[in-house]
Amino acid sequence: xxxxxxxxxxxxxxxEVPEMELPHPHGWWxxxxxxxxxxxxxxxxxxxxxxxxxxxxxxxxxxxxxxxFPGTFSFIDPxxxxxxxxxHGMIMVVYLLTALFLGGFGNYLIPLMLGARDMVFxxxxxxxxxxxxxxxxxxxxxFFVPGGPTGAGWTLYPPQAILTGTPGRDWGIVLMLVSLxxxxxxFTMGGLxxxxxxxxxxxxxxxxxxxxxxxxxxxTATVMxxxxxxxxxVGAVMLLLDRVxxxxxxxxxxxxxxxxxxYGGGSPILFQHxxxxxxxxxxxxxxxxxxxxxxxxxxxxxxxNIFGYRMMVWAIxxxxxxxxxxxxxxxxxxxxxxxxxxxxxxTTLIIAIPTAIKVYNWLLTLWHGNIHLNVPMLFALxxxxxxxxxxxxxxxxxxxxxxxxxxxxxxxxxxxxxxxGVAPVMVIFGGMYHWxxxxxxxxLDSAMGKVHFWVTFLGAYAIFFPMHYxxxxxxxxxxxxxxxxSFVPASAHDLNAFISVVALVVGAAxxxxxxxxxxxxxxGKDAGPNPWRATTLEWQTPETPPGHGNxxxxxxxxxxxxxxxxxxxxxxxxxxxxxxxxxxAQVAKGDATP
Amino acid sequence: xxVALIFVLVAVGSVVFHLLSPWWWTxxxxxxxxxxxxxxxxxxxxxxxxxxxxxFLAYCVFRFRAVPGGRATYEPENKRLEVWxxxxxxxxxxxxxxxxxxxxSRYISVPAHATEIEVVGQQWRWSYRLPGPDGRLGAVETRLxxxxxxLGLVPGDAAGQDDxxxxxxxxxxxxxxxxxxxxxxxxxxxDFYVPEFRAKMDMVPGSVTYFWFTPxxxxxxxxxxxxxxxxxxxxxxxxxxxxxxxxxxxxxxxQRSFAQLANRK
Ligand code: HEM
Ligand SMILES: [Cu+2]
Ligand SMILES: [Cu+2]
Numbered sequence: 014x015x016x017x018x019x020x021x022x023x024x025x026x027x028x029e030v031p032e033m034e035l036p037h038p039h040g041w042w043x044x045x046x047x048x049x050x051x052x053x054x055x056x057x058x059x060x061x062x063x064x065x066x067x068x069x070x071x072x073x074x075x076x077x078x079x080x081x082f083p084g085t086f087s088f089i090d091p092x093x094x095x096x097x098x099x100x101h102g103m104i105m106v107v108y109l110l111t112a113l114f115l116g117g118f119g120n121y122l123i124p125l126m127l128g129a130r131d132m133v134f135x136x137x138x139x140x141x142x143x144x145x146x147x148x149x150x151x152x153x154x155x156f157f158v159p160g161g162p163t164g165a166g167w168t169l170y171p172p173q174a175i176l177t178g179t180p181g182r183d184w185g186i187v188l189m190l191v192s193l194x195x196x197x198x199x200f201t202m203g204g205l206x207x208x209x210x211x212x213x214x215x216x217x218x219x220x221x222x223x224x225x226x227x228x229x230x231x232x233t234a235t236v237m238x239x240x241x242x243x244x245x246x247v248g249a250v251m252l253l254l255d256r257v258x259x260x261x262x263x264x265x266x267x268x269x270x271x272x273x274x275x276y277g278g279g280s281p282i283l284f285q286h287x288x289x290x291x292x293x294x295x296x297x298x299x300x301x302x303x304x305x306x307x308x309x310x311x312x313x314x315x316x317x318n319i320f321g322y323r324m325m326v327w328a329i330x331x332x333x334x335x336x337x338x339x340x341x342x343x344x345x346x347x348x349x350x351x352x353x354x355x356x357x358x359x360t361t362l363i364i365a366i367p368t369a370i371k372v373y374n375w376l377l378t379l380w381h382g383n384i385h386l387n388v389p390m391l392f393a394l395x396x397x398x399x400x401x402x403x404x405x406x407x408x409x410x411x412x413x414x415x416x417x418x419x420x421x422x423x424x425x426x427x428x429x430x431x432x433x434g435v436a437p438v439m440v441i442f443g444g445m446y447h448w449x450x451x452x453x454x455x456x457l458d459s460a461m462g463k464v465h466f467w468v469t470f471l472g473a474y475a476i477f478f479p480m481h482y483x484x485x486x487x488x489x490x491x492x493x494x495x496x497x498x499s500f501v502p503a504s505a506h507d508l509n510a511f512i513s514v515v516a517l518v519v520g521a522a523x524x525x526x527x528x529x530x531x532x533x534x535x536x537g538k539d540a541g542p543n544p545w546r547a548t549t550l551e552w553q554t555p556e557t558p559p560g561h562g563n564x565x566x567x568x569x570x571x572x573x574x575x576x577x578x579x580x581x582x583x584x585x586x587x588x589x590x591x592x593x594x595x596x597x598a599q600v601a602k603g604d605a606t607p
Numbered sequence: 608x609x610v611a612l613i614f615v616l617v618a619v620g621s622v623v624f625h626l627l628s629p630w631w632w633t634x635x636x637x638x639x640x641x642x643x644x645x646x647x648x649x650x651x652x653x654x655x656x657x658x659x660x661x662x663f664l665a666y667c668v669f670r671f672r673a674v675p676g677g678r679a680t681y682e683p684e685n686k687r688l689e690v691w692x693x694x695x696x697x698x699x700x701x702x703x704x705x706x707x708x709x710x711x712s713r714y715i716s717v718p719a720h721a722t723e724i725e726v727v728g729q730q731w732r733w734s735y736r737l738p739g740p741d742g743r744l745g746a747v748e749t750r751l752x753x754x755x756x757x758l759g760l761v762p763g764d765a766a767g768q769d770d771x772x773x774x775x776x777x778x779x780x781x782x783x784x785x786x787x788x789x790x791x792x793x794x795x796x797x798d799f800y801v802p803e804f805r806a807k808m809d810m811v812p813g814s815v816t817y818f819w820f821t822p823x824x825x826x827x828x829x830x831x832x833x834x835x836x837x838x839x840x841x842x843x844x845x846x847x848x849x850x851x852x853x854x855x856x857x858x859x860x861x862q863r864s865f866a867q868l869a870n871r872k
Contacts, residue, residue: 091838166835172812173795178730178837265813266749268759268793270730273750281796281811315671317679321689346798348790348809348816351715355708362704369696370689372660377688379667381680386610386672394610394664398617401660405653408700412707414714415646418632418639418805421798421833471613478621482630487802489833492841498829500633500802508630579679586678 035562036135049135050561054142055121056452061142062113063527065149069104072097074520081513083494091493092180095164098491099181100156102167103189106295107196108149110437114302115200115238116145118444119207119231121452125551126225128216128569128591130562133209137202144199151192158184166491168292171263171284172276175256178269186256190249197242197249207235216550218571222326223590225549225575226319229326230305233333234298240337241294248287255279285347289340296433297336301329303440304371307393309575310443311375313547314390315382316586318576321374328367328374335364345416354413361411365404372401383579383586387545388462392443395470396436402474403432406481421491424484427477435473442469442526449530450544454557455537461529465522472519476512483508548589549575611669618661625654636803636824636849638785641710643805649703656699714806717819721785726778727758728790728797728810731839733830734758735778739769739864749793749812759793760865768866771859777846778830781855785821798834801847809834822849 038044048054076097079089089097120138124131132138155162163181165174173179174186181189211232215224224232251262255276263284264276312319319325341349341357375397384390406428410416419425442465449457484490487500495501543552555565569591577588635643671679723744725736736758738744745760745767752759757774760767780786790799792810800807803826808818832843850858 091841095835095838095840164838168835170796170835173835173837176795176837178795178839180838267795267812268729268749268752270794271754273752277750279813281813315679316673318681318683320682321684323684324689346808348811348814351711354711354715358707358711359704362700365700366693366696370693373689373692376660376663376667377685379664379671381682382667382671383673383677383679384668384671386668391610394614394668397664398614398661401657402621405657408653408703409646409649412645412649412703414642414707414711415649417714417807418642418646418802420807421800467613471617474617479624479628479630482628485632486630487633489800489831489841491835493838494841496841496844498831499827500829502629504629576683579681581681 035130038561047139049131049139051120051124051132051135051138052452052559052563054138055117055119057142058112058116058120058145059118061146061149062109062117065104065153066109066113067523068153069101069109070520070523072101072104074517076101077513077516079493081510092161092164094493095166095491096162096180096185099164099166099169099189100152100162104152105434106167106299107193108152110299110433110441111200111238111295112145112196113441114299114437115207115231115235116142116203118227118302118306118448119235120203121448122227122551123207123210123231124214125451125554125559125563126228126549127211127214127219128550128564128571129210129214130564130568132206133214134206138206141199141203141206144195144202148192148195148199151188151195155181155185155188155192158188160184163189168285168288169252170288171252171255171279171281172265172267174252175264176269187253190253190256193249194246194253197246200238200242204235204239207231208239216568216571219550219590220571222323223571223574225305226308226322226325226329227302227305227549229329230301230303230308233329234301237294237301237333237336238298241291241298244287245291248284248291252284282344282347282349285344285349286341289343290337292343293340294333294336296429297332299433299437301333303396303437304329306444307396307440308375308378309549310389310393310440310447311378312576312578313447313545314387314393315379315384316578317378317382318578319374320377320380321370322574322576324370325374328370331367332364335360335367339364339411342411342413342416345413346420358411358413362408365408365411368404372397372404387446388457388459388466389443389447389545391463391466391470392439392446395466396439396443399431399439399470399474400436402478403428403430403436407432418487419484421489422484423488423490424481426490427480427484430473430477430480435477439470442466445530447545448551449533449537450540450557451551451554452558453534453537454540455533456540456544457529457533457537461525461532465526465529468522468525469519472515472522475515476519479508480512546587548573548577548587550590553589553591608669608672611665611672614661614665614668618658618665622654622658625650633802634824635805636801636822636826636828637805638821638823639714639805641713645703645706645710648706652699652703714818717787717817718785721787721819723787723789724778724780725789725791726799726810728792728799728832728836728843729794730837731832731843732775733778733799733843733845734775735773737771737773737859737862739771741766741769744789745770745865747791752793755869762869768864770865771862772865772868773862777827777848779848779850779855779858780822781852782822782825782849783852785819787817787819790816790818795836796834797832797836797843800831800833801828802831803828807833825849825851 163185254260261279264279266277745764790810830845
């Protein structure tokens with residue numbers, strides 16, 4: 014057997030993790046609202062993210078109504094359409110996915126999976142949530158100010174973002190930038206917390222190489238976010254200054270609608286570099302936690318050890334590092350120096366290698382597994398299909414010259430929705446079906462879950478797969494309407510209508526999921542402590558849902574990696590991380606539980 | 608088993624869709640057939656991988672589904688398999704990257720004898736400028752732009768006097784002659800996009816960007832803007848007519864130069 018399996022029973026360090034002083038809540042407000050318990054904060058993050066995500070979902074319906082049936086809905090004029098696109102994109106990427114993976118799953122799972130009592134800085138952690146909430150509220154406020162939210166596209170490119178030809182130029186853009194700055198401040202507080210907790214508060218025996226991949230994904234993503242968000246922060250501040258004080262960081266001499274403006278000397282491309290220096294890592298900030306979580310879902314529900322754990326960890330870390338040197342693949346046609354194309358195309362395609370390794374290892378985990386098609390597993394499979402699809406079209410867009418005709422077309426929209434829209438959302442759903450029993454003590458209804466999965470997976474595929482072909486045809490993205498052209502055949506309009514109808518159906522399926530979340534709180538089957546018979550620590554808590562401080566009197570001690578499923582010679586098909594040795598071997602060695 | 612079958616259908620359905628799709632790129636009208644060839648090749652490689660992955664997934668779901676008394680095999684690692692897969696992937700990636708970079712080097716090396724023309728974008732219309740008999744475009748400055756100098760030519764520059772200015776009309780190009788398209792914007796980002804030419808590039812206020820191509824087919828082609836530029840973005844249209852040398856010459860005679868336009872005022 015391999016080295017890893019031997020390592021699994023390695024020695025336990027003697028040093029005790031010092032017991033942590035937990036802030037003790039007094040009364041309802043500090044228990045449920047201003048709570049410093051990471052589990053409550055995680056739930057608060059998740060609910061807030063889902064709520065604002067609903068707004069983004071509704072906006073996507075409105076856009077699809079316009080694209081599928083142009084001119085039918087008179088309240089969707091070009092201004093409104095561009096506002097919908099912008100808010101939809103920004104909410105989905107930042108306020109939903111980033112917040113849900115790191116703030117939601119991160120807060121709930123990091124202490125539990127590592128055998129800690131809580132995050133190391135509980136107060137800062139609480140602050141992080143409230144600042145996030147404030148950021149969301151500022152963002153939402155922009156729907157109600159004169160002129161409405163900004164319509165600059167989620168990339169917020171200047172000069173357009175702050176000139177009058179773009180809707181929301183008065184208030185919307187200011188609120189957007191302020192909200193982003195708040196979000197980043199809040200995230201930085203949470204993020205530092207996650208990193209220090211992972212590095213400092215692991216329980217005895219939880220070596221780095223025994224951590225579940227979920228934690229590796231979240232840890233790496235958090236480190237990346239801490240490095241990437243500052244670029245967006247300075248970009249946002251400078252753009253705000255350009256807008257409010259009339260500085261010219263990003264504004265060259267320009268003439269707007271026949272009027273010479275007072276700007277001069279700035280560089281619009283500089284903003285693009287700052288934006289994508291954040292924006293590309295952002296894709297992986299969303300993807301890496303998804304990679305980690307999906308690995309754990311697959312292993313647990315296939316009852317098989319994750320294949321190639323060490324490769325998986327290295328792949329996560331390497332992807333994280335490389336993703337800081339590929340940002341300008343979003344700028345192949347931006348007018349930057351053409352020689353950059355060689356460099357960024359090469360780095361971009363190199364990232365495909367560790368990414369492919371991850372896909373192989375998921376497949377090889379299924380191979381010779383004992384696959385239970387529970388709802389979380391279905392979502393994990395849906396993730397593999399959509400992620401591979403979107404990853405492969407990334408090889409088109411990353412390969413600089415191929416990107417030239419395809420950039421800024423619907424091909425790009427299809428690509429990024431597959432890879433960073435649908436795929437991570439699959440993991441979020443899978444993760445929710447998987448951990449809901451721990452969070453609430455009840456199972457989500459699996460019949461509703463299966464309907465939810467099939468409609469969402471097949472529907473999303475039917476929306477975004479054909480969309481690539483609209484892009485090949487040459488239909489540009491961010492078009493209010495394609496109108497009259499010589500190259501778009503009438504049949505493409507039928508395709509657009511089809512996509513819109515499917516989008517409405519997929520949206521409706523999400524209502525079923527929300528209903529399930531609420532319904533199962535009372536009517537779900539009783540889950541018990543470990544319904545999936547999983548190995549990781551969060552399933553071994555003395556209470557379900559875990560109580561304040563997670564572990565009762567004593568912290569768990571970890572003896573093995575997180576993937577001891579179907580260990581030869583052990584009758585039960587899983588061995589929890591805190592179980593000293595397989596029962597038989599234990600007798601032989603006479604080892605006692607501490 | 609149904610789940611495995613559905614995944615097979617997703618893979619097969621995608622291939623069938625690809626083969627039968629009436630939506631495919633518009634016939635090319637420039638020299639960039641290389642780009643199309645690279646895309647086609649990328650389609651084959653990635654399509655093969657996609658189908659293989661999804662079919663393998665479906666196979667696993669079918670073959671290794673949970674059965675009473677079933678049990679997985681314990682195998683944490685398999686170095687040989689992992690190395691083998693990594694190398695194969697690296698080769699596949701290199702097979703796509705190499706031609707891609709080769710074509711890119713063509714894309715960015717403009718032939719010495721290419722004619723320079725200029726496209727100017729502004730919210731939300733296109734203007735064009737062609738060099739006059741001297742074959743050179745005169746200097747421009749954004750701050751000189753005004754009602755009687757819409758493109759901001761420097762009045763004192765001799766090279767600019769014979770430049771042909773085309774406002775609110777179609778651009779005409781002769782077939783078979785390479786053109787270097789200089790791109791300029793006077794307000795926000797735009798992107799000069801003609802699907803049939805395949806080539807495109809953003810226009811950035813404050814700098815001049817470019818791309819080159821050779822028109823290879825006569826006809827009239829739509830010009831669209833491919834970079835969000837405000838609420839008129841999707842309405843920012845124009846057309847390019849690619850003509851035979853004789854037709855082009857005839858059209859050119861009817862156009863007015865910067866000096867002629869200035870004198871009329
Ligand atoms: C069924 C679900 C969804 C539908 C129907 C949908 C639909 C759309 C549509 C119609 C656009 C405008 C495309 C264009 O013309 O440029 C768009 C843009 C976008 N969507 Fe989605 N979307 C969905 C889910 C998501 C998710 C989960 C994400 C998360 C990453 C996402 C991120 C974006 C982004 C970043 C943009 C670009 C915004 C921009 O161009 O500024 N979408 N979406
Ligand atoms: Cu990127
Ligand atoms: Cu535009």
